[in-house]
Amino acid sequence: MDQIAVDLLTRLAEGAAGEIGTRIWAGLSALVRRPFRQGDGASAPELSSGEAELVALEREPGVPERAQHLSTALAVRSALDADFRDALQQWHQQAQVQLLQAGADGTSSHISGGTFNAPVQQGRDFSNISFNLPAPPPARPSAD
Template sequence: MDPITAAALAAMAGSAGSEAGRQAWSGLTDLVRRPFRRGTIPEPTGEGSPRVSSGELELTALRDDSTDPNRAQALVTALHVRAALDEEFRVRLDEWWRETQVAGRSQVSNNVSGNVSDGAVLQGRDFSKLTFNMSRGTRNPDPE
């Protein structure tokens, strides 16, 4: 499996406006919010004992500023540490990452039918908030 990178998470947080981005981010958010099961690793008890993040604070920080590479790296680190300590989380994180990678390689198929000789055709993927200010005028006939 390809490793989860800070650049990939930052791009995902920044693309949360697209449907695919929202779905991927929602899946990661749901996964991080699951209870943290540390297996046989005991919970730290004393003052100064290292705490292990569930990743929720780092996830929120990156969502709030997806352009900060330090926030992206902090989330990657939190996810990797949690995966090392929580086998169920590691399996689910691997599944989420695989599904996210497959969704990112989806194909686009554009089909145009009908008479479009007098109009424009826009082809592409993941459009949002587009505005076209077009007026339909009369065409000048070709001069003879």
């Protein structure tokens, strides 16, 4: 499994997407706090489960290194624990879908400066839009 993106972890730790982001973060927290098992079933206390990194990122969500440490810990744990890898992959896919549906996928638009004399529509995924604009002036008769 690919590493969980640092920017995703940072945004979730900072509270992105409101209630949905909080639920996604809670799901990751519960997953990380599950017992760490290596492929042979033995406990692996000498390796990080990711919990310390998770707590550190919760305390300092604006520090990119904290998110990188968590991402690395999750990748290492995934490589050693197949059940965790499957659960983390499922969590990651669901998180991406939920954030996309919530509109918290990092898309943004910005309008500044100038004078605007026409409607401005900001949002996402528009189709079949019409504005109630006045009809164009009638064509002038040609002077033939």
